[in-house]
Amino acid sequence: MGRILKKLNILLDKTQKRAMGGLVVLMVISAGLQTLGVGMILSVVQTVMDREAFHKPGLLHQAYLLLGGGSELRFSVLVMLGLVLVYVVKNLFLFFEQRATLAFVYSNQFRTSERMMRNYLRRSYEFYLNADTAVIQRNITANVNNMYALILALLQLVSDCIVFAFLVAFLLVQDAGMTILLATVMILLLALIKCVLKPVLQKVAGQHQDCYSGLLKWISQTVQGVKEIKIACKEQYFVDEYLKYGNGYVGAARKNDLYSQTPKLLIETVCVACMIGYVIYMMTNGVSSAAMVTTLTAFAAAAIALLPCVNRINNQMNKIAFCEPFLMAVSDDLQQEISGENVDMSYATDTDEKLPVRExxxxxxxxxxxxxxxxxxxxxxxxxxxxxxxxxxxxxxxxxxxxxxxxxxxxxxxxxxxxxxxxxxxxxxxxxxxxxxxxxxxxxxxxxxxxxxxxxxxxxxxxxxxxxxxxxxxxxxxxxxxxxxxxxxxxxxxxxxxxxxxxxxxxxxxxxxxxxxxxxxxxxxxxxxxxxxxxxxxxxxxxxxxxxxxxxxxxxxxxxxxxxxxxxxxxxxxxxxxxxxxxx
The missing domain is CATH 3.40.50.300 (P-loop containing nucleotide triphosphate hydrolases)
Incomplete structure (x- = not known):
């Protein structure tokens, strides 16, 4: 991850970095709203199951007197409507946060693609004497697209990690023991998955790059040589060559999706097993049913957000591992620009001035x-x-x-x-x-x-x-x-x-x-x-x-x-x- 952040720090300009910082602020607010939503669910459950709490000294009693006016039904309805309002505000905010994130990613994706185009046009004619057109096409399009898929995954990873931290903090208040158990298991599980899958996914990414270049090459050669191909009756040969790279490309895409989705099943299984194990522990230690219901309600509400959050963290980590080679390729292509060499495009400005030639x-x-x-x-x-x-x-x-x-x-x-x-x-x-x-x-x-x-x-x-x-x-x-x-x-x-x-x-x-x-x-x-x-x-x-x-x-x-x-x-x-x- 350190290498990725170092490359992004070099590749992105100050404006882009400030924009990413602004997105992180939005993500913190979003995480707070999502945690508030989970807390409100717990409040609604308590309102329905334990109305006697309205009359006990504390914040809930004061809210009951202020809003309920002595009516338990009225206060319960207001709490439920408050939950709906929190979710409306939360989801509207999430919509605008997602829109801002996608706007940042896709607008800058094209800017980087343009930088790549300029980078290749600045290169000397000698470079093109041995250049592979398909590789250049891939570098300007697919590599840049995957680089920004990595940036999007990184932003979403930050967002999900913040949400995870907020939810864990909320659950610590409810039941520290179960929270520490679940959080530890999830973190260790994610670390294990990353260690196992990262080298595999990077290898798959290399296969994806090579096969995609091959597909572009054979499409280009087929279209350019269609007359000779038809005259020589070699249509099947060109289809077969295309298929060789196509099969490799499909295989790489299949492996990427499979390796990215499979850990989700493992995470859900382990987390449910841990929660059931903890419930059995509470039952055998004589914890009251009322206390268990309150605790389990809090965890069930949190699990609605927490498990998908953990799965998304896993998916983003896998996506980052897969897309890392594409980021490194873009960085290598822009190395001259990064180091300040060969970056002047002023020479390419069209001019009507002609160098006089008279003798x-x-x-x-x-x-x-x-x-x-x-x-x-x-x-x-x-x-x-x-x-x-x-x-x-x-x-x-x-x-x-x-x-x-x-x-x-x-x-x-x-x-x-x-x-x-x-x-x-x-x-x-x-x-x-x-x-x-x-x-x-x-x-x-x-x-x-x-x-x-x-x-x-x-x-x-x-x-x-x-x-x-x-x-x-x-x-x-x-x-x-x-x-x-x-x-x-x-x-x-x-x-x-x-x-x-x-x-x-x-x-x-x-x-x-x-x-x-x-x-x-x-x-x-x-x-x-x-x-x-x-x-x-x-x-x-x-x-x-x-x-x-x-x-x-x-x-x-x-x-x-x-x-x-x-x-x-x-x-x-x-x-x-x-x-x-x-x-x-």
Whole structure:
């Protein structure tokens, strides 16, 4: 428990901690009201069974004179109505306390999920080269949900422990012996259950995490590869793989519920046995029936609240044990944020400022090796790109053509070397540099949205420049196609652009890259997946931009770069001029 509280102290901010403190105050008041309700039940029983007590000196006699006015019936009715009123007030208060607790948990649950989303977006591109998408999805959703299930269980545990303490204090006044016996047995029983079940539930939680990630992975792979799956007649294989993780997930969920619910049966059995044993003890020691009835009534009234309370304490302890690994996973994911590293998101603010590029872009002394490898993709490589020219970059697979682009875009940080635009270090003006670069990859990422939203990628609808949008579509030679569609720019393209042809997807990618009117346009093997005719049509659109834009074209096919002014060949960690050296 200490480790959990330490993690929560780090993860939660001051406002959240104050809110939790306020909830604890509400829980103390709630516990007092619940204890008062139990005490009122005892008062009602005494009123019905021993009306002679009304006339004996004491608080009850004074209340009888004040409220009853000498009428036993009137006073008895008022006491019973008082019991109803106490329960109405108590349950209304419990409702508002529960509402406040759930509001705290679920509003902050989404805030933490957003923190996780930001945390992953702050990570370097290199992290995603080996990342498991299903694990990331699980971490942002299921792990955070279970972390707040733990917080909710912790709050409810505190509430139930306070209620337990108040009820035990009340019962001590009625019969100290039985109370001490029951309280000791319950506490020892809860401690034993925790020691036995905590490691089991944490193991089950690990299985739950792994299997849930597997389910997400196979759902994603099945949806993305449905065409190939159907052609290869492998539907059953993918169902079987999904079932493997599904069976593990169901098994973990079943064990969690079983291990959480079973102790309730043990607790009830032991408590009833203790109470019966104590009654037998009183009978054998000659305790009067009247005294036994009063004592048992008090304990019966308390048991109505106490036994469910103990069962809830057990359930919350089991829930905390099950959810602890999820809390630790969230803490690990947010470790950089907690330690104050890599927390600045100001760089991600959109800007209209562009880094001017008028003469040349230089890569000087670039050294780069992928994480976990010793082989240098580039070893003090130099490359110059004249502004307003088209530059082709060729080379064998794995030579580093796309790596050049990723370094130029700042996605991969070179271990040594600089990238400058007219002598200005682009990394010192990174967002302004990216604002002046348009990027067209081989596989265009498509939103499951309209053509308008895909071209104006990430631009809020109210900020879309319609004139600039249509200009980009004309430059991509896509405007006539859009006009021929019944819904025009509002046409939905489907998930991954499935309703469009390959050429149309590429043209949308070109229009997207041109929407912000960048000086530099990068094509990273943008036509390599297209047929020859479509590639020729796409390259015709690109070649129309020569002289207007600085074009950097990565290609396998030589015909793709045949009209380039300058061509580099990437090999052996260097970028060698193959054609057009006179421009440098």
């Amino acid at each position: 040349r872009i230089d890569l000087r002394g670039i050294v780069y090796a992928y994480p976990g490898t010793e082989k240098k993709i580039f070893d003090h490589a130099d490359l110059t790109i004249p502004v307003g020219r088209s530059v082709g970059i060729v080379g064998t697979s794995g030579a580093g053509k796309s790596t050049v682009v990723d370094i130029l875009l700042g996605l991969l940080r070179a271990q040594q070397g600089r990238i400058t635009a007219d002598g200005v270090d682009v990394m010192e003006h990174y967002r302004a540099w990216l604002k002046n670069v348009g990027y067209i990859p081989q596989m265009i990422f498509m939103l499951d949205d309209t053509i308008r939203r895909n071209v104006c990628f990430g631009v809020p609808r109210e900020r879309i420049d319609e004139d600039r949008l249509w200009e980009a579509l004309r430059e991509a030679q896509l405007d006539e196609f859009i006009k021929s569609l019944p819904e025009g720019l509002e046409t939905s393209i489907g998930e991954r652009g499935i309703r469009l042809s390959g050429g149309q997807r590429q043209r949308i990618g070109i229009a997207r890259a041109l929407y912000h009117d960048p000086e530099v346009l990068i094509l990273d093997e943008a036509t390599s997946a297209l047929d020859n005719d479509t590639e020729a049509a796409i390259m015709d659109s690109i070649n129309r931009l020569q002289g207007k834009k600085t074009l950097i074209i990565i290609a396998h096919r030589l015909q793709t770069i045949e009209k380039c002014d300058l061509v580099y060949r990437v090999q052996d960690g260097r970028a060698l001029v193959e054609r057009g050296g006179e421009l440098l």
